[in-house]
Amino acid sequence: MKLIYGERIGKLAILRTSCAAVIFNPTRQKVLLTRRSDNGRWCLPGGAMDLGESAVEACAREVLEETGLVVRVGKLIGIYTTPNFVAEYADGNRVQPVDLLFEVEPIGGDLCITDETTEIGYFSLDDMKSMDVMEFVHEPIHDAFAGQEAAFVL
Numbered sequence: 001m002k003l004i005y006g007e008r009i010g011k012l013a014i015l016r017t018s019c020a021a022v023i024f025n026p027t028r029q030k031v032l033l034t035r036r037s038d039n040g041r042w043c044l045p046g047g048a049m050d051l052g053e054s055a056v057e058a059c060a061r062e063v064l065e066e067t068g069l070v071v072r073v074g075k076l077i078g079i080y081t082t083p084n085f086v087a088e089y090a091d092g093n094r095v096q097p098v099d100l101l102f103e104v105e106p107i108g109g110d111l112c113i114t115d116e117t118t119e120i121g122y123f124s125l126d127d128m129k130s131m132d133v134m135e136f137v138h139e140p141i142h143d144a145f146a147g148q149e150a151a152f153v154l
Contacts, residue, residue, distance in 0.1 A: 001039055001087050003135065010083035010096035018097050019059035020046030020137075021104040022077060022144040023069070030122035031141060033133070034066050037118050038090075042133045044101070044140070059102050066116045070108035077101040078143050078152030085136070101140045 021044060023032040033042045045066040049058040056073045063071045080099040087095045113120055123131065125145065128138075143152045 001036075001089050003085055004088055004094070005085045008083045009086050013086040013094035013096040016095040016097055017049045017055070017058075017100065018047055019049060019055050019062060019100045019102065020044040020140065021059055021063045021071065021073075021102055022141070023063070023067075023071070023104055023106060024144075025122045030124045030127070031144065032067065033121065033123050033128075033131075034117040035119040037116055040118070040132070042123075042128075042131050043137050046099075046101075048095075055100050056102075059100070059104065063104060064109065066114055067120060068109050068112035068114060069106045071104040072107050074103045074105060076151045077103055077148075078140060078154065080136070080140060080152075080154050082154070097136075099136075099140070101144070103144065 034045050035042050045063045047062040059073050060071055063069055078101045
């Protein structure tokens with residue numbers, strides 16, 4: 001997957017609802033990131049909703065597929081949309097994402113890499129400064145650390 005930026009480039013794509021998860025370490029100083037197997041970059045666990053599932057189901061499924069963890073989906077941290085970038089996949093499909101970010105709590109499973117990930121770990125905001133973290137992940141992670149009660153809508 002590659003990201004393409006441009007004024008209202010979303011007009012050249014389809015909308016796709018995706019869910020991502022913030023999983024804090026016990027001290028709430030670090031969050032779990034995965035390194036994607038398709039492009040080698042770091043991101044939050046998550047992915048597109050499938051037809052016939054809820055946002056909560058999609059979030060829990062994606063976390064399990066990418067981390068091996070069974071989670072309880074908690075509060076909505078934010079909704080992130082912009083018409084000024086699209087994700088283009090290897091097959092040529094372009095997607096303008098509508099991302100829902102949830103805070104989740106692990107309740108089972110075993111943390112592990114999967115077919116979709118090559119590395120996994122907990123990282124602080126300082127750690128991330130020297131990592132190849134996908135651009136669109138920075139704002140949601142900062143919002144998660146802000147601990148605001150109401151959801152961010154961007």
